[in-house]
Amino acid sequence: MQKRRGKIRKTIRNTILTLSCITFLVVTGIFAVEIYQEQKSSANMRKVQAMAAVTVGESGTVKKAISDDPNDPKNNLAALKIEYLYKKNKDLTGWLRINNSDIDYPIMYREGDNDYYLQHDFFGNDDRNGLLVLDKRCSFDLSDNHLLIHGHNMKSGALFGTLKYYKEDEYLRKHQAVELDTPTEQRFYEIIAVVDTTANGEKDGFNYADYININDKQTFDTYIAYLKAKSLHKIAATASYGDQLLTLSTCDYTMKNGRLLVVAKRVG
Known part of the structure; x- marks a missing residue:
């Protein structure tokens, strides 16, 4: 036994x-x-960033494209970058950059589809990092008065993985400016709020995605009032009806179905 x-x-x-x-x-x-x-994923993104750098650098093709007319959009190097990359992928709508940070990425758009480029790279390959995505309810030409851009909160810091640092006062002070390149111009934005919320308003009944297309002053003021009341920081800068808003949205794993929003208004 x-x-x-x-x-x-x-x-x-x-x-x-x-x-x-x-x-x-x-x-x-x-x-x-x-x-x-x-x-x-990082290697493929570096390829796209290198393509953009060549476009605004010493590319002979770019030099030939620049005209003698100072008002010609082709004299804008940011616009040239978008024009060049658009020929490689016609889903490209712009380029987002925050100086002195890792955020320096193309913005993609597919009509009626927010998911494809959250799972694919610029060349159409499967990629769990994905890319930055302009919300399907926005206009491809970035003409809306509120632009919503989605990106994964990657542990590596890729895509919107560094947005969580905006919860810190010092990081916000050093990274208040956001740049957005379009096919015709270079835009600048100033951050007005950093908000912890949920994807569909489960936390407090306020769904930020319902405010993409803001067509009246009352709705705009309601949205701004919510942002300022819920912001993690007291930021003096605010927005008034007529300003264009830019919201960067990523997952926030500190709560169920959480979202972190970094909201800015266009300046200049």
Whole structure:
């Protein structure tokens, strides 16, 4: 009987050891795949950023495109960048940049579809990082008075993975300006609010996505009042009806279905 018990204990130990080894190999494999995917995603993004840099750098093609007319949009290097990249992918609508941060990415748009470019890169490859996406309820030409841009909150810091730092006062002070390049101009925005909320208003019954197309002063004022009341920081800058708003939205894992919003108004 004692010998039999010894065999059972040995079998249990061996089984546990085998399962532990299998678990270790599976976890290691998953981790390795994630690292590979992250490296591939970063490499593809660097290609797009390099293409943009060439466009506004020493490209002979760009030089030939610049006319003698100072009012010609082609003299705007930011516009040239968009024009060049648009030829590579016609879903490109603009380029978002926050100086002295990792945010320096193309903005993509597909009519009626917010999901495709959250799962694909600029070249159409599967990519869990995705890209920045202009909300499907906005206009491709960025003419709306409220632009909503989505991006993943990546642990690596890619895409909107650094927006969480806007919860810190010092980071906000050093990164108050947002730049948006379009096919015709370079726009500048000033941050007016940083808000923790939820995707569909579950937290407080206020769904920020309902305020993309703001066609009247009362609705605009209601939205601004909400932002200022809920902002994590007391920011002197605000917005009035007639201003164009830009909202950067990403997941916030501090709450169920959470969203972090960084809202800015156009200046200049």
